[in-house]
Amino acid sequence: MDVQSTIYPELILVLPSGYVRFLDGSVNIASKALQAEVRALAACADDLGLVVPDEPASANPGGDLV
Numbered sequence: 001m002d003v004q005s006t007i008y009p010e011l012i013l014v015l016p017s018g019y020v021r022f023l024d025g026s027v028n029i030a031s032k033a034l035q036a037e038v039r040a041l042a043a044c045a046d047d048l049g050l051v052v053p054d055e056p057a058s059a060n061p062g063g064d065l066v
Contacts, residue, residue, distance in 0.1 A: 001035045002028050003042075007049030013041065 004026050005011050011022040017033035029035050042050035 001030075001038075001053060002026060003038055004051040005049050006051060007047070011048070013038065013048075015041070 003020070003022075005022050006025070008022065009025040013020040013022075015034060015037040017031060017037055020027055020029060020034060020038060029038060038050065039052055039055070041048070042052045
């Protein structure tokens with residue numbers, strides 16, 4: 001998951017699952033646990049300017065009901 005910080009080009013986030021280090025305002029996060037923690041942080045910490053992609057669609061959406 002690619003994450004951007006529109007405010008801080010150099011940023012380190014220390015989270016329970018590990019840390020995330022932004023260089024030039026961006027970082028790629030592979031760990032699912034860190035992705036979830038960064039999404040939660042982005043939702044409540046507007047002062048960090050985090051931009052995260054929308055969560056991917058479910059692999060089994062269930063289809064349309066008719």
